[in-house]
Amino acid sequence: MNTDSLVVRSPTGVDVALAIAGPGSRSYAFIIDWHIRLLLALTWFAVAAFLQTGFSFLKVKSMTTVGVISLGPALAIYFFYHPLVEVAMRGRTPGKRTAGVRIVNRQGGTPSTLALLIRNAFRLIDSLPALYAVGLCTTIFSAQRVRLGDLAAGTLLVHDGGEEAKALAQLGSLSLNPTVDAATVALGNDLLLRWRDLQPSVRRQLGRELLARIATAAGTPYQPVTMDALDDRELERRLRRALSGGPT
């Protein structure tokens, strides 16, 4: 079994591979969520207590009432944060989003409400004896990096970082010239995607070489002298145009 990715057989016949998140991403997400719920609970407690004791027009006389109104919801926020937020955000939480992970079922889809609730009920066991020791150990040693709650609910955590946004941006700016061979198109698009990350001298050289290759393939004359004089931006523009089927 591949421990790094979940390969799901899709009804279309084309497999879907999802990268499984390890204990590091899980702990990172948990720590962020823990701080969020702690801060929310403390904020509620402080604001509710202040409003009730600080404003005489509210006429709250009993300290028990103050305790119930301040403490009850604060505890509810703290203990029900995960189940409620995971259900509402379909397997995500602010912490998971920041850590770039999300919960999926074994088919790679969004888990059901029941599965998310089961997963959270098992926190009682995963948090034993303290500091999520059981959960952390099972995450480290289990094949698909799952804790007992995930095992029981049939869920797992997969990476869901900025890849999607990046992929969408990439697909939006693709240049697919049908007259150029596939390898050159792939290479050209890769170069354009990494253009800003490469050293100027390297990208200029690669850009010129690629333009020459496209020109040769298209049977159009290539002028190296003119190309040498082009600045970065113009070279990038020409490369994009050439990959889209325009003149070099």
Added chain:
Amino acid sequence: MMPSTRTPSWLAQRSAVWSRLGAALLTWRRGRLSRQDALQALDGYRGLARDVASARKALPGSSITLALETLYASLHNIVNREPRHTLASLRHLYAVEIPATVQELKPALLGVWLLFALSVGAGWWLIHTWPTLVNLVASPDMIQHVEHGELWTDGILNVTPSSLLSVRIFTNNIVVTLFACAAGIFYGLGTFYVIANNGLMLGAVFAFTRQHGLDGDLLKFIFAHGTVELSMICLGGAAGVALGESLIRPKLPSRRDSLQQCTARIARLFAALIPLLVICGLIEGFVSPDPAIGWPVRFVIGLANLALMYAVLTGRFFRSGAAA
């Protein structure tokens, strides 16, 4: 190495479709999909599957293929999203699924009740034989109260209001029941420990109060809520036994799948257990500690609570609604 073939022209034409699909994906992810959106998503998913397959062949390992695979995975997530529970499925849950699960758990429930009864007997015998051992099961405060001829629950309403007491009690009971069930993941042994421990404590406390002539008062205190509360904990325990059994004797090829299937089945029980435990908590907070409420009222409330539990667990309470 990449094959030196020309970029398929239709792949080039598809880039506009991918952009549209990507934009729609962001909207689909946020909310509920309309029928038209769902059809569009399915259509896009099938089309994208073809594109991914082609890109894997024509441009293996390229950023284009990776980007398409990411988009495909995101769309797969949307297409495979499980439906949310509707009112009809809730009715079905209470009228059909929960009663079926309870029926299935009957042998385990019987075993757990037996273990509980034996533990109560053991606790009773232990404290009856060696009274000093009560320190192991009761807090010094409880012991002191009983030795002074009163239950630790007497006058509790002067310290804590009924509402707060109820919340504290039902939260604790829900946690205990959940724990009794989830502890079954340790091949059922965790559940045995939780149930035996609870039984042992109950028997021991009864024996201790009997020594001070307070056992009748204790029974009066727990009757209204205790019958259902203990039944719920035992039912949680039976669910834990089923979890353990799914690991010891898996019904599916792998233990993981077996555990998963069993958990999904028994988790539905908690949709009945939790409301019933909340009712028990309310009774324990408002009725049980109130000295003004006599035996007859407590008896009626206790029986009514038992009847409610029976109606919920057998599905009688909801059957007419489901049939409609």
